[in-house]
Structures are given as structure tokens and as C-alpha cells.
Amino acid sequence: MSEFEYLSKIALGQYLPVDSPIHRLNPGIKLAGYILLILAVTLSKQLAGLGIALIAIFLLLLLSQIPIPFALRGLRSPLPFILILAIFQFFMISQRSSETPFFTWHFLRATMDGLLSSGILCLRFFELILLLSAASSTLSTLEIVYGLDILLRPLSWLGFSTAQASMIIQIMLRFLPSLALSAEKIAKAQASRGAAWGNPKAGLIQKGRQLLPFLVPLFIVNLQQADALANAMLARCYGFNQKRTSLTDYSFGWNDALSLAAVLVFSVLIVFFTGTRFVF
Amino acid sequence: MSALIHLENVHFTYPNDSSLSKAVLTNIKLTIHAGEFVALIGANGSGKSTLAKLLNALLLPERGKVLIAGMDTREYGFHTLIRSQVGLVFQRPQNQIVATTVEEDTAFGPGNLGLEPAKIKARVNDALFRTGLAHYRQRSSFQLSAGETQRLALAGVLAMQPRCVIFDETTAMLDPIGREMVMAQIRDLNRQGITVILITHLMQEAAFAERVIVLHHGEIALDDSPSKVFSNNRDLPALGLDLPPATMAASKLIRYFPDLQPNPQSEETLLESLPGYSGEQSHSRSTKHSATSNQPIVSIEDLSFTYMAGTPLAQPALDHLNLQVDQGKVHALIGATGAGKSTILQHINGLYRPQSGRVLVAGLDTSDSRLDIMALRKKAALAFQQPEDQIFEQYIGDEIAYAPRHLGYQGRLEDIVRSAMQVAGLDFDEYKDRLTSTLSGGEKRKVALASILAIQADILLLDEPLSGLDPQASREFLRTMDDQKKAGRTILVSTHQYDEMLPLVDWVSTIHNGKDCLHGNSEFVFSQIETLEEIGLRAPLPARIAARLIQLGWPIIRDTATFTSLEHQLASLTSRGAV
Structure with missing residues (x-):
């Protein structure tokens, strides 16, 4: 269990x-x-x-x-x-x-x-x-990015930045598992200090009341992670070249x-x- | 040698941050030449990470100039070149991974430089080969172990072919062997001509550098060779630092071996310089250790556990584990990363229920469906790894009062919070109404500790409590732990930094592949140097000194793992005129 x-x-x-x-x-x-x-x-x-x-x-x-x-x-x-x-x-x-x-x-x-x-x-x-x-x-996330890049290429003639749009989607996808992991950490930290998470005896209302103090720190933790990721991306020269190239x-x-x-x-x-x- | 990095009177303050309004860096003058190996040390919050970001043009100086190979970081046009020449490996590797596979993540940087696919491929191959990840190409990047993620972060930086790499507390989350591997890699890079700047809390790592820079409250306090910095040992505690373990050991042993070099560069140098024995011969003795007769307060029987059971990502964590924790003792769990230590702690607290086997905590059976889980959590309080990430209230007072509010308490809530804060080293009136978001790393750790102490549990479960703490904060933490032990609490602690914790620990269990493969009192377990090495652990320095002395013919008891017992024996041996 x-x-x-x-x-x-x-x-x-x-x-x-x-x-x-x-x-x-x-x-x-x-x-x-x-x-x-x-x-x-x-x-x-x-x-x-x-x-x-x-x-x-x-x-x-x-x-x-x-x-x-x-x-x-x-x-x-x-x-x-x-x-x-x-x-x-x-x-x-x-x-x-x-x-x-x-x-x-x-x-x-x-x-x-x-x-x-x-x-x-x-x-x-x-x-x-x-x-x-x-x-x-x-x-894979990079394939989604390249895929979008390929499919949206005609739009770039209209001045639409396809590379940026696809990077946004990539980061969103990359964050899904880490969102689950940080949700797990916060729920565990609260449960071990008496919150109703994982307590089969807790009622629905009790569990509902836990939601806000759970979502707020989840939001904050993920903002911090996003900030760290943005720094790491910038440190690796993201954002200078209009045209990113790919491995394959x-x-x-x-x-x-x-x-x-x-x-x-x-x-x-x-x-x-x-x-x-x-x-x- | 040409100046690769040159800082002129650099000042820096974080904007819009009223709580930290004082300058983070003041008047930094610094020149680093190509090919140097520099260690940057200082207490938590002394400005090390800020300085690293200034060198990579992630932050720009408020006053003064930062020049990288002659390029001013304030010239926006130089940024691509500066960032590809000065690579930065951050504290938490998992926050630096952009892509979902190893290969694609390594290609992110070169892709940003707009290189052709063939060139990117060559660079990715080279970077993966140098970091030992060549076989992991297609591996999903969040399925890597901590050590592998660390190497991937480095591969991503190496693929940019930088002239300088800055490591920002890169080893903080690794086990001792993982740390040594990273250190070996860092020294290799430096030998290949790459300038290395290593930010660390571990003095033994700093001792490997050619030059040590000490930051204190945003200013350069010391800048010299490691032997000079660490011989100046009166200043170090005031700077929140410590001596490297080898130097500290030498200063203790010099009383018995006057010819010993006072400032060995590494632990190996120290071990090699120990003198042979010339006194009367007697066989080295060994003591018998009896199992303690105490009543176990936690008892784990035949426990198995698999993560993500039933998915392609299933990962066995515990394998028919048996373990007992005696009342009132400090019991350490040691083992390589991923051995299952955290999983054990979370079973005792009831966060995980046994998939098979049994966990009994103070008479409560955690697999019982009628288990009163709140009663269990009042008995056994758990502090997680990186507890500062798990602070969820806005005000410190509320954070600490959370557990007593939810678990029920006796007496006034304010008194409970006050005493928990006092024990953790926080002043009640000064801190209770402060925002948790404005705290420094060390303060956050204290808040997290106080919020656990407020449960007033009999059993404290601590998961890697020392990781990321500077030496002074570590010392304060160990003092608190000692007080808790004296107050009769049982402490179960998982740790990689057992050297520091050694004097406190009574009993040790060594976890390997989800099993307890070696246990006993700390002197016994830590003196089993070969067994520990087989499962990826390094015995503490005093144990290795004792083993080396035994090898040199000294009649030292085999189960010697602490300085106290080593010094005790050496005192009686050398007073007989043995040397």
C-alpha cells in the first residue's frame, strides 16, 4: 500500500x-x-x-x-x-x-x-x-518540440515564433513528473505531522480542508523549481539564437x-x- | 598565464528584497587564471552562489566589473560566448535537466549555440563518454539515480566545451563513494586544462584545490593555498568553517607522533605518514561485543517493499529486511544512495505500509487495518531529506504549531512551540512572526527541526539531517541531537556524513540492496573497512587510522573507530616509551 x-x-x-x-x-x-x-x-x-x-x-x-x-x-x-x-x-x-x-x-x-x-x-x-x-x-518531450517545429514551420512566415511556443510545451511536459514528486513530498510532510493524507479514517470534509494548505506550498515549490530550471537553461545559452538546432x-x-x-x-x-x- | 576571470570592486545586492537589504557581495577583487583549481568556501549565506552566477552572467554586478576572458558581462552581446566558456553545475542536478532523455538533454546546450547535427552528435558523444554515461544515452532522464543525474548535469555543461566549470555544492546529495567519483572527475577535468571553481561545505574537498578562497558576509576573508588557509585554524570557526578531517586528525595525533606533518593534503597522505611501532610486541586484540539486552522500541520483521509495483518502472527497495531499534539509543542507518534507508524511515512513521512483513513501533502494528495512525505519528516523528523544501505555512509560528494542532497536545500551544524553538536554537519572540520565505538555508533547517520536535515524540526519525549544512550549523545540530538523546529519546538517523556523527551513535545498521547486511555497535561496524568498501562506503577516518596503525604493528584493538578510543589507547602506548 x-x-x-x-x-x-x-x-x-x-x-x-x-x-x-x-x-x-x-x-x-x-x-x-x-x-x-x-x-x-x-x-x-x-x-x-x-x-x-x-x-x-x-x-x-x-x-x-x-x-x-x-x-x-x-x-x-x-x-x-x-x-x-x-x-x-x-x-x-x-x-x-x-x-x-x-x-x-x-x-x-x-x-x-x-x-x-x-x-x-x-x-x-x-x-x-x-x-x-x-x-x-x-x-519524448524533445520530439514534441521538434514535431511542433516541423508542423508549425509555415506559420513562421507570418512572424510567429514556433521555437518559443514549442519550448513552452516541452517545459510543461518535463514538469509533470516532478510536479507529482513534489506533491508527494508535501503530502508526506503534512501527513507525518498529523494531516489527514493517507489516513483511511479521515472523512471527505477533513480531506477537503487539507487541500488549500497543500496547493499553496506545491505552487511555491514548483515556482522555485521553475526558477532554478530557467537559470540552468540560461546558463546553457538558451535564448540567444533564434534558430535552435537539434541532435537528430x-x-x-x-x-x-x-x-x-x-x-x-x-x-x-x-x-x-x-x-x-x-x-x- | 592569462587572466580568465577578473573581478574589479564588484558590489551586488538582490533587488526588491527588503528582508535582505544589505549587500550580498561587497568590494570583491579577484583574478583567476586559466587552468587554476580554486575552492570557494564559506558559511551558508556568505554569497558563494551569487558569486558563481556573476561569473556566468546570470547576474550582473551592481557596481564594478566582471570580465571573462576580457569580455565585460554587462555587454549583452558577449553573453552567449561567456556562458559557453564558463559552465555552471548547480546545487540540485534534477532542476537542471531540460529534456526527457540523457542524449537529448546533453544536446540542449550545443543546440542553443546553433551547431549542425553532426557537430552536436560529436560533442554529445564526447561529453557522455567523459562522464561515463555512454551506455545511458536513451535512458529517461528522471529515472537516473542521484549520482547519475549529477553526471548528466555535468555532461550538459561539458558539451558546451567550456574553458571553466563552476561546481556549486555539487556533491551535497551524494554518498561518500559518489562524492569521491565526482571529485576524481573534477580533478581529471582540471588536468585536461579546464579551470575549475569548486563551491563546497566539505573541507576535505576544498583541500584538493590549489587555491582556497573564503567568503565571509559577502567579502573575501582569505585567499591562499589550502595549507596556509587551514593552518590558520584560529580564524576558521569565526568564519563558520572547520579544518579538513585530515588536518584535524593530524592535530590530535601529533601529541603521540611528534614527527607527523601537521597539515596533510589528504587523508591518504596522513595515513602514509604514520610511523611504525617499535615498542614491545603483543598481538592486536579485539573485543567482544554483546548484543544489547534492551527492549526494542521499533522492530521490523521480514519487510519487503517495491516502488511503482506493477508498472514497467517497478523498483525493489526493501528485501526481507530485519531491523531492531533499541529504546533510548542513537541508531544510524548507513548505506549507498538508493539502498533503501529513506524507505525504512517512512515505514516506521506509517507513510508506507508493509507490502509484506511487519513493522512494530512501540507496540503498534503498522499493517493493522485498525491502526490509529495519529497515535503512531505522535510516537515517531519524521524529518525528511531537505526538510526546508517541505515548509508549507507562511509564518514560522504556524509551521511549528502545525503538528501539535493536528495531533493534539497537552498544555498551552504557545509553550510547546516556544520550547521546541528553543531546543532547535531559535528565539521564540524574534522568529515566531517571521515569514518562512525570508529565512536563510540554515534557519529553515532549524524551523523544520523545531516543527518535528513540537510533536514531542519518543522516537525521532531523521533523514540525512546534515546534508547541505555548513560546519557550524552541523555542530549546532549535533548538539541538539545530543540533548534529545540525553532526554531519553530514541533517534534513528540515516546519514552519509557519519564521520561527524560518530561520537553520538550507539548502534549502526548497514543497508545494502534493501537488506541489513552488517550491524553492531558503532566501533564494530565502522572498523569493518573491507565490508564497508564492498557495499560502496568509506570507513570513518579514525577507523582507517587505527587499521593502518595495526598494519604498522601497533597493538591497537581491532574494533577502534572513534578518536576517543584511539587516543585513549595511544596515550597508554606512547607513555610507555613505545615511540
Whole structure:
């Protein structure tokens, strides 16, 4: 039992350093691919489309050698919220549906429409979280930076500083694990001096009251860390050259072209396939 | 030799900081030539880190001039060149890592210089090879151990191909062997022609330099060779400093060996200069040590624990560990970084519950689901590593009152806070309403200690309490610990700096790979030089002196690890006219 291991509870922001076909892709293609798939899953209205997305995602996890339980870990904390949303959705849609309900109790109605739509909601969230997990496991932070750099390059003609925007995102991602670690430290320091953290007997209100004196020092500690990091970056000459260069010369190969094509086909299927025909 | 670094009458104050309105640095005049090895020492808050940042153009002087290879740091156009020539390795390596993999992090600096990929690759290869990280290229940067993170921070600086590297208390978080490795690396760099400026609290590290600069209240108090600085030992305590252990040992031993060199450069030099024995022969004796008959107050049975269990990052920490802590004793946990010491302390406090095995603390079983955890935390108070990071209240009084407020207390709250502050060396009326954010490093450590003492627990669990403290603050801390021991408290302390703690410690457990592999009274454990070395620890200096003397034929008891017992024996041996 270790209720303080916050790091193990977040799968987001954790790069898995393995050498898989997905890991080897051009970061621009990877990033574009994830964005396309995430958009497709978000826009898809049909169960069949989401089913295809599920197949695509498991194929992706398989190819990138991410253990499924590791990818599912990110689901743990948002799960209650998703379920609450799903229940709301279920009754809302049922209420409005013209279908005959299979169950009624006072003013509550339950219809197949409602069940279907809350099922789709759950599935969509589930797939989005898996996609985000896969993205953060296969894209190292520097790859995200280079990926953004590649994708946003056209914007630089308009005077937009893509390098700075991507560095901001990189630092944000780099801070995720360290945020978890400092949260763990503060919670432990407070718990060992009598706060309700990790005390199974503490009530919800008692735990809620702990939140503010927890968030304030967390904020301060992270500001200090950010300050130290900024110093370290400046000391290593960050910010003088408009054009940063990178270790790897990312080129565009056959694998990249094939992957992009596969992602495009899947995205079209996910959004427009209804099981028997395409809807436009 | 040309002047690489030249400071003319430099003054510096931090702007917008009313609490620290006095100048941090005043009238600094300093010249450092290319290829020098300089140690910069001084008490906490004497301005060492500020000076380092001035040399790297991270801070600019308020008055005066800082010239790096002739370039004025106030000329913005020189900054790229200055920062690539003067590299800075900061106190906490984990705060310097920008990227998620080792290779990419090392490439960050050269990338900022706008070099071509092929050139960056060559520099990264070279830097990783020189720091021994060549096999870790693709490793995720936050999965490295403390020592490896330290080396990565250095690799990132070396990839810039600097002419000078400043190390700002780089070894503070490392175990003795890790510290020695970093020191060896630093000396290697210097031999390759790189100018080194080493900021440290450890006098034995400063003794390796060619030149020692002592800062005191923002001014240069001493600037000389180590032998001159450390022979001037009357001034050092006033500057918040100490003698290096080898010099201190020599000053004690010179009474028995008048021919001894008073100022050995290193511990090795001291050991080699010890004289042979010419008195009557008798075999070196050894004493028997009996297990203590005391009742254990903490008892750990067959405890195993794995971090991130069930993930690809799973890391075993404790492996069927057995350990007992006797009431009223000071019990030290020693072992290399990552051996599992902190994990043990957090089990005793109930922050971790056993995955398998049992932990009994004053009769409470921490794996019991009905355990009254507040009762446990009142019994065993835990001070974390770097406790100053874990201060969370705005005012000092509130910070110290936090534990008694939440855990319940007897008597007036004010009295409890007052006495805890007094024991920790803080004046109640002066400090209670001060903001925690305005304290110096040493003061923060005292506040953290007082906030633990306010629990009035029977057992104190202290995790690396001496790391990052200057010699004077360390001495004050040890005095407080001694008072607590005399008051009947049980103290379980994990430490790398056991040399300093030696006189206090009764019992020692050596943790290696999550197991207790050697335990006994401190004289016994610390005299097992070979066993300690096998698990990456260095025996304390008096133990190594005793072993060397035994080797030279002196009839010294084998279990000798403290100066007290060593001096006691030498006094009786030399008074018989043995020398």
C-alpha cells in the first residue's frame, strides 16, 4: 500500500524509452498522426466508427510496445468523472427520446437511445485517454518540440515564433513528473505531522480542508523549481539564437509516408463509417 | 598565464528584497587564471552562489566589473560566448535537466549555440563518454539515480566545451563513494586544462584545490593555498568553517607522533605518514561485543517493499529486511544512495505500509487495518531529506504549531512551540512572526527541526539531517541531537556524513540492496573497512587510522573507530616509551 506514490498514478507525461517502429517515426508525422486520431475520435458519432478506432488504438499500442496495463493507468483518476457524466448523459438522452422506455421510475426514463449514447460517451473518453497515454509514451518531450517545429514551420512566415511556443510545451511536459514528486513530498510532510493524507479514517470534509494548505506550498515549490530550471537553461545559452538546432536530423522516409496514409484512412473510417455505409 | 576571470570592486545586492537589504557581495577583487583549481568556501549565506552566477552572467554586478576572458558581462552581446566558456553545475542536478532523455538533454546546450547535427552528435558523444554515461544515452532522464543525474548535469555543461566549470555544492546529495567519483572527475577535468571553481561545505574537498578562497558576509576573508588557509585554524570557526578531517586528525595525533606533518593534503597522505611501532610486541586484540539486552522500541520483521509495483518502472527497495531499534539509543542507518534507508524511515512513521512483513513501533502494528495512525505519528516523528523544501505555512509560528494542532497536545500551544524553538536554537519572540520565505538555508533547517520536535515524540526519525549544512550549523545540530538523546529519546538517523556523527551513535545498521547486511555497535561496524568498501562506503577516518596503525604493528584493538578510543589507547602506548 502506498497512497503517496502519485507518480505511479499518472501515465501522462511518461516517455517509455523503447525502440519500436512507432518510436522511430518522424516526430512531425507522429504528432500529426496523434492529432488526427484524437480529432477523429472526438468527432465520431457512431458506435461503429469508435469500434474501428479501438482496433486502431490497440494496433498502435501493440506496434509501439506499450504494455496495455501501463496505458490504462491514466484512466484511473478520471474514471469517476466519466461515469458521472455517462449517467447524466444516459438520463438526459432518455428523457428527450421519443422511443418507448424499457424502464421507468417516477420521472426517470431509461431508453436504448440513452444507453447507446452514454456508452458512446464512455468509449470515446476511454479511447481519448488511451491515445494520450500512447502519445506521451512514444513522443519524448524533445520530439514534441521538434514535431511542433516541423508542423508549425509555415506559420513562421507570418512572424510567429514556433521555437518559443514549442519550448513552452516541452517545459510543461518535463514538469509533470516532478510536479507529482513534489506533491508527494508535501503530502508526506503534512501527513507525518498529523494531516489527514493517507489516513483511511479521515472523512471527505477533513480531506477537503487539507487541500488549500497543500496547493499553496506545491505552487511555491514548483515556482522555485521553475526558477532554478530557467537559470540552468540560461546558463546553457538558451535564448540567444533564434534558430535552435537539434541532435537528430529528422528526415522523411517511407515508414513515415505509410504511417501517415494509414492514419488518414483510419481517421476517415472512424468519422464517417456507420457500420453499413458512409454518412456525409 | 592569462587572466580568465577578473573581478574589479564588484558590489551586488538582490533587488526588491527588503528582508535582505544589505549587500550580498561587497568590494570583491579577484583574478583567476586559466587552468587554476580554486575552492570557494564559506558559511551558508556568505554569497558563494551569487558569486558563481556573476561569473556566468546570470547576474550582473551592481557596481564594478566582471570580465571573462576580457569580455565585460554587462555587454549583452558577449553573453552567449561567456556562458559557453564558463559552465555552471548547480546545487540540485534534477532542476537542471531540460529534456526527457540523457542524449537529448546533453544536446540542449550545443543546440542553443546553433551547431549542425553532426557537430552536436560529436560533442554529445564526447561529453557522455567523459562522464561515463555512454551506455545511458536513451535512458529517461528522471529515472537516473542521484549520482547519475549529477553526471548528466555535468555532461550538459561539458558539451558546451567550456574553458571553466563552476561546481556549486555539487556533491551535497551524494554518498561518500559518489562524492569521491565526482571529485576524481573534477580533478581529471582540471588536468585536461579546464579551470575549475569548486563551491563546497566539505573541507576535505576544498583541500584538493590549489587555491582556497573564503567568503565571509559577502567579502573575501582569505585567499591562499589550502595549507596556509587551514593552518590558520584560529580564524576558521569565526568564519563558520572547520579544518579538513585530515588536518584535524593530524592535530590530535601529533601529541603521540611528534614527527607527523601537521597539515596533510589528504587523508591518504596522513595515513602514509604514520610511523611504525617499535615498542614491545603483543598481538592486536579485539573485543567482544554483546548484543544489547534492551527492549526494542521499533522492530521490523521480514519487510519487503517495491516502488511503482506493477508498472514497467517497478523498483525493489526493501528485501526481507530485519531491523531492531533499541529504546533510548542513537541508531544510524548507513548505506549507498538508493539502498533503501529513506524507505525504512517512512515505514516506521506509517507513510508506507508493509507490502509484506511487519513493522512494530512501540507496540503498534503498522499493517493493522485498525491502526490509529495519529497515535503512531505522535510516537515517531519524521524529518525528511531537505526538510526546508517541505515548509508549507507562511509564518514560522504556524509551521511549528502545525503538528501539535493536528495531533493534539497537552498544555498551552504557545509553550510547546516556544520550547521546541528553543531546543532547535531559535528565539521564540524574534522568529515566531517571521515569514518562512525570508529565512536563510540554515534557519529553515532549524524551523523544520523545531516543527518535528513540537510533536514531542519518543522516537525521532531523521533523514540525512546534515546534508547541505555548513560546519557550524552541523555542530549546532549535533548538539541538539545530543540533548534529545540525553532526554531519553530514541533517534534513528540515516546519514552519509557519519564521520561527524560518530561520537553520538550507539548502534549502526548497514543497508545494502534493501537488506541489513552488517550491524553492531558503532566501533564494530565502522572498523569493518573491507565490508564497508564492498557495499560502496568509506570507513570513518579514525577507523582507517587505527587499521593502518595495526598494519604498522601497533597493538591497537581491532574494533577502534572513534578518536576517543584511539587516543585513549595511544596515550597508554606512547607513555610507555613505545615511540
